[in-house]
Amino acid sequence: MARSKSLRGLGAKYGGTLRKRYSNVHRTLKAKKECPSCSNMRLRRVSAGIWKCASCGYTVAGGAYDVSTKAQR
Ligand SMILES: [Zn+2]
Numbered sequence: 001m002a003r004s005k006s007l008r009g010l011g012a013k014y015g016g017t018l019r020k021r022y023s024n025v026h027r028t029l030k031a032k033k034e035c036p037s038c039s040n041m042r043l044r045r046v047s048a049g050i051w052k053c054a055s056c057g058y059t060v061a062g063g064a065y066d067v068s069t070k071a072q073r
Pocket residue numbers: 035036037038039040053054055056057058
C-alpha cells in the first residue's frame with residue numbers, strides 16, 4: 001500500500017489515469033501562488049477560475065486549478 005500522499009481521498013477508485021490527473025491538480029491547488037498586485041504568496045482559489053489574495057483582497061480571474069492557464073504541461 002505504498003501510495004503517494006497527494007492521492008489521499010480517492011483510494012483505489014476511479015482508475016490510475018484519473019487518479020494521476022487528480023494528484024496533479026491537487027498539487028497545483030496546494031502550491032503557493034503569487035499575488036499579481038502585492039506579490040505576496042497568499043493567493044488562494046475562491047472557486048473555479050477565481051483567485052483572491054488573502055493579503056490585499058485583490059481578486060483575479062484565472063484558470064480553474066491554477067492562476068495561470070499558460071504552461072499547462
Ligand atoms: Zn495581494
